[in-house]
Amino acid sequence: MAIRLGQLIEQLGGSLHGDPDFLVQKISPLETATPSSLAFLSNPLYRSQLATTQAGCVIVSPEMQSSVPAGSACIVSSNPYLYFAKVTQFWRQQQVAADRDALVHPSAVVHPQAVVHPTARIGPLCVVEAGARVGAHSWLKSRVTVGEQCQVGERCILHSGVVIGADGFGFAPHADGWVKIEQLGAVRIGNDVEIGANTSIDRGALADTVIEDGVKLDNQIQIGHNCHIGAHTAMAGCVGVAGSAKIGKHCTFGGAAMILGHLTIADNVHISSGSLVSRSISEPGQYTGFYPLAKNADWEKTAAIVRNLGTMREKLRQLEKITKNKE
CATH class of the missing domain: 2.160.10.10 (Hexapeptide repeat proteins)
Incomplete structure (x- = not known):
């Protein structure tokens, strides 16, 4: 299956910088993408992978557009991860549309x-x-x-x-x-x-x-x-x-x-x-909450102590002040 970049833009929006007739044949991670792949970058920590990717097109934010390798197209979106999610949905819809012969499997x-x-x-x-x-x-x-x-x-x-x-x-x-x-x-x-x-x-x-x-x-x-x-x-x-x-x-x-x-x-x-x-x-x-496994009676005592730790700490601080003043 292949989808034109122009078709993605028509369906999902975004700003395309590249050939709208470029055919995307698969969606791939940056590090394993091929010239027929569409990849995405949402986390700046992976910027180094963007510099070396072989992807034919990359979905990026406006801030990352300048880092797209020469020769690769890009789709610029304010939220590349969300755009990627929508691309996967559209891709699946096209796959399903191409396989409508058996909506109810014979064994169902x-x-x-x-x-x-x-x-x-x-x-x-x-x-x-x-x-x-x-x-x-x-x-x-x-x-x-x-x-x-x-x-x-x-x-x-x-x-x-x-x-x-x-x-x-x-x-x-x-x-x-x-x-x-x-x-x-x-x-x-x-x-x-x-x-x-x-x-x-x-x-x-x-x-x-x-x-x-x-x-x-x-x-x-x-x-x-x-x-x-x-x-x-x-x-x-x-x-x-x-x-x-x-x-x-x-x-x-x-x-x-x-x-x-x-x-x-x-x-x-x-x-x-x-x-x-x-x-x-x-x-x-x-x-967040968890306790080590214990006999129930012991666990209830421990839970009561933990619940009162804040009060106990304040009392200890007050006692420390009193002790220092007496010194």
């Missing part, structure tokens, strides 16, 4: 009562169960399961192994064991959501689990039943969210962060990797 199982938009792509070995809906231009990669009555919005991407609508973890204790609580809700996923490989989103017990527009989930994430994830929140790999947690908009969660159930997290909260969120958060900001 789509229930007659499911509703799949004519522009959606259903990959190999996918299962779309009764009453499920898949919106326009969404793409289910291989082995994705969308459970009964669950909804996937428009322009969503679900990567291999994603499971939407498995039963939530609900059991009532009984003297003889556990009694299953039937999960009667579903999962509702908004538009422009991307879900990484082998991520699971459980259906609600009674009300639905909700993933709002623009949410981005990495690989191997667990979202428990009845959770509500606000628009444009992003989670890195192996995050776990226990049931009935309500997470705000524009939040971020580093890898392996854990959120306990029934908590409420405000908009614009950012959780560091490996942190355990054990209480609700009402104010935006960056949060």
